[in-house]
Amino acid sequence: MRAHAARPVRKGAAVAATRLAQRLAALLGSLLGGLFASGTARAIPLPEDKGEAMYHLYEGGGVTAQGPALLVRKSLADKVSLSGSLYVDAVSNASIDVVTTASPFKETRTAYDLGVDYVYRDASVSFGMYHSQEPDYTADSFSLDVSQEVFGGMTTVAIGFTRAIDAVEKKDSPEFSDYAKHWQYRLGLTQVLTARLLASANLEVVSDDGYLGSPYRVARVFGAAVPERNPRTRTSRALKFRLIGDLGERNAARVEYRYFWDTWDIKAHTLEGGYSTYFGEGWLADGLLRVYSQDKALFYSDNATTETTYVSRNRQLSTFRSYTVGGKLSYVYKRVPGQYEVKLNGSYERIQFDYSDFTDLRTGKPYEHAANVLQLYLSATF
Amino acid sequence: MQRLAGLSVLPAAALLAGCAVSMPEPWVKPYERERLADPIMKFSRDSLPDRHREHVFVVREGARGATGAQGGGCGCN
Numbered sequence: 094m095r096a097h098a099a100r101p102v103r104k105g106a107a108v109a110a111t112r113l114a115q116r117l118a119a120l121l122g123s124l125l126g127g128l129f130a131s132g133t134a135r136a137i138p139l140p141e142d143k144g145e146a147m148y149h150l151y152e153g154g155g156v157t158a159q160g161p162a163l164l165v166r167k168s169l170a171d172k173v174s175l176s177g178s179l180y181v182d183a184v185s186n187a188s189i190d191v192v193t194t195a196s197p198f199k200e201t202r203t204a205y206d207l208g209v210d211y212v213y214r215d216a217s218v219s220f221g222m223y224h225s226q227e228p229d230y231t232a233d234s235f236s237l238d239v240s241q242e243v244f245g246g247m248t249t250v251a252i253g254f255t256r257a258i259d260a261v262e263k264k265d266s267p268e269f270s271d272y273a274k275h276w277q278y279r280l281g282l283t284q285v286l287t288a289r290l291l292a293s294a295n296l297e298v299v300s301d302d303g304y305l306g307s308p309y310r311v312a313r314v315f316g317a318a319v320p321e322r323n324p325r326t327r328t329s330r331a332l333k334f335r336l337i338g339d340l341g342e343r344n345a346a347r348v349e350y351r352y353f354w355d356t357w358d359i360k361a362h363t364l365e366g367g368y369s370t371y372f373g374e375g376w377l378a379d380g381l382l383r384v385y386s387q388d389k390a391l392f393y394s395d396n397a398t399t400e401t402t403y404v405s406r407n408r409q410l411s412t413f414r415s416y417t418v419g420g421k422l423s424y425v426y427k428r429v430p431g432q433y434e435v436k437l438n439g440s441y442e443r444i445q446f447d448y449s450d451f452t453d454l455r456t457g458k459p460y461e462h463a464a465n466v467l468q469l470y471l472s473a474t475f
Numbered sequence: 476m477q478r479l480a481g482l483s484v485l486p487a488a489a490l491l492a493g494c495a496v497s498m499p500e501p502w503v504k505p506y507e508r509e510r511l512a513d514p515i516m517k518f519s520r521d522s523l524p525d526r527h528r529e530h531v532f533v534v535r536e537g538a539r540g541a542t543g544a545q546g547g548g549c550g551c552n
Contacts, residue, residue, distance in 0.1 A: 145521055145522060145524075147524060147527070162527065164522055244501050245504075245505070246501070246505060247501045247503060281543060285503050285511060288510060288511065289511070291511060291518075295542070297540030297542075298540075329538075330540075331538060331541035333541040333542070335518060337516055337518060339515075343513075344515075347518070351538065351541055353539070359538070361536065361537055363538060369515040385532075385538070387536065390537070409534075409535060415536065438524070440524060442528075446535070466528070468527060468528075472521050
């Protein structure tokens with residue numbers, strides 16, 4: 094930024110205003126030119142051909158969810174990149190809800206998705222389809238995302254849309270059948286700030302319509318268990334800012350913050366920081382810390398003492414905090430430059446959930462539990 | 476008084492004009508982005524583990540969205 098020499102005030106201000114207008118016009122022209130450029134030779138590459146195979150485990154609060162997941166991505170004729178993935182979640186649920194109000198159960202969720210990515214000059218277009226199936230819940234969605242690099246590749250603008258329709262059923266109750274529809278709109282901006290610093294901002298709005306609770310869960314009103322009653326619509330917004338910087342000596346650090354608010358009056362803050370460092374021959378280590386805090390939904394009650402239209406004792410809607418500490422190790426198992434690379438990865442996270450207004454009915458104290466999250470996976474680029 | 480107000484507007488306008496003129500010029504050239512291309516500078520390195528992690532939190536916390544990931548849909552409620 095240059096300092097301008099002092100000039101007669103009015104003339105100076107007029108000149109500055111004219112220049113400002115000219116420069117704003119130039120900036121707008123450059124933006125639009127970048128968006129609709131046809132003369133630039135540079136093009137962004139297709140996503141790398143890749144395979145991932147993972148075993149994942151979540152264990153905590155009486156719930157164990159584990160299973161395999163696979164992903165393959167391959168480009169065709171350097172024009173499009175196709176991807177497909179399969180994800181299996183075998184759940185054994187003896188959570189506090191289940192233990193205090195129902196019976197433990199086991200079920201398996203299977204999900205798969207297919208995607209197509211297409212790049213043209215500095216723009217990329219992605220289309221995806223997703224299907225998830227469990228005995229009493231089926232979800233289908235499709236999504237479209239477009240991103241465009243501008244300012245000589247220093248800025249990336251992305252917009253996206255997902256439309257999802259779920260079928261909600263209740264085991265052993267064929268008379269129960271409902272739906273949930275979701276609309277997701279997202280907007281993203283990634284900016285190269287310096288040769289060592291990247292920033293991004295993301296906004297996502299999600300609107301839901303339909304059955305937005307669980308047909309098994311109960312609420313407490315005057316100490317008695319009653320089926321929960323949730324509103325049939327919800328709109329949420331989330332705004333996230335991220336910063337990642339190279340610290341030299343093959344180290345990097347990142348920090349991110351997300352603010353969330355919705356029409357159920359939940360407000361949440363998520364703060365996360367991470368550090369990555371290469372060491373030895375082919376090793377990469379990552380560490381992270383995450384703090385999450387939320388206020389309860391308007392109609393959440395541990396034990397309601399008035400009759401209201403909506404009432405829920407879903408602890409996901411309560412006031413609580415969670416703290417996460419985690420680490421990850423990656424090792425380059427085999428690398429043939431220009432041909433392929435195979436990495437072995439392992440990650441572990443420990444989460445502590447502390448609920449402020451969800452009573453453990455077995456002890457009469459606020460509920461809390463810890464959880465372990467494990468991922469073991471192989472990733473290969475070819 | 477008017478002169479004082481004008482004096483205070485001038486640096487602000489000059490600052491804005493200065494910003495406006497420098498913004499359209501990419502100040503980090505492609506050949507200066509070697510460090511930015513390193514995998515440790517990516518917000519997401521692998522797709523499956525990130526999706527699993529996102530699922531772990533989204534089914535237990537009230538907040539959702541703005542993860543920076545494309546697509547979506549978690550099949551959970």
